[in-house]
Amino acid sequence: MSEPLVLGIETSCDETAVGIVTGRKLLANVIASSVDEHARFGGVVPEVASRAHLEAMQPSIERALKESGVKLEDLDGIAVTSGPGLVGALLVGVSAANALALALDKPLYGVNHLASHVAVDLLTHEKEFRPSIALLVSGGHSSILKVNELTSDIESLGQTVDDAAGEAFDKIARLMNLGFPGGPIIDRESRDGDREAIKFPRGLSQPKDMQAQPFDFSFSGLKTAVSRYLVATPDFKRADVAASFQEAVVDVLLLKSIKACVDTGIDSLVIAGGVAANSRLRQLASERCARAGIEVRTPPPALCTDNGAMVAALGSLAISAGRAPSRLGIAAASDTPPTQPLWL
């Protein structure tokens, strides 16, 4: 089956998302977010997210089917994020997918949320997948992966030792009372700021760190430095702090991703996950990768943040690659590592 028709369900955090793809073509991408319900708490409240998923699940599936004109019985498989994520939130999607697969007698694919962030790239061009370095930067994870094959062979080269990149954006936005989620707000604020105004630290980038932990990240020192700066400088310029902080994050993300490409001899970089929507990261990545002779791909911003199309994309790839489906009744697995793309 070369162009499997797959419905993908994503509920790992605060988006109830349903996507439908056929092969590498996107047919529907429905997203119902509960972000507004969490904003006043400054972060996602798991119970609130689970309840919102319960309410949005069925209408989202119905809308995706309507938008795509696909009938449930025509599907070749159901894919669902089985982890990592908030366990109560994951459970809603996994239960819905189990029920659909059982009722329709269709194969079920439990897929890894992180691998599917990378897989969504395939929906945006027609080139064959080739071994790539993936910079995966989201609200819960920051890793550099060596992706040899998307459904079966992913190695982890390094990851954050403390906060995820998106979490750092969210925390700094909270410190500055800018709102939640912080990433898009800081991205916007930075446009009018001077990114050279304040020299914030780049974690784990000293020569000795680049030897010992070349592909690991640390953002806690940066967070402390921004927090001290804000206290010590009551008349700080918001846009300058935002732009200088953003530059520190983006600079170190790219320093390490490009080193991973150079060290492994892989000249293809995919940037994935919510933080990949960051405009400065996208701009600097294209500049630096062009200089280094690396082909860089960043999915359109709407496909970087959580969505169901990415889940369907990985499910469709799994079917094309002849991977065995998951057993019916799979559970949610809240801490699946990025090296395990499919759940059996």
Ligand code: KG4
């Ligand atoms: O991948 P994602 O939607 O959910 C997780 O799997 O975590 O990523 C969400 C994260 C949040 O921390 C959010 O602040 C960040 O991605 N984010 C951004 C931008 N858009 C979303 N960070 C920086 N710049 C952006 N434009």
Ligand code: ZN
């Ligand atoms: Zn995500």
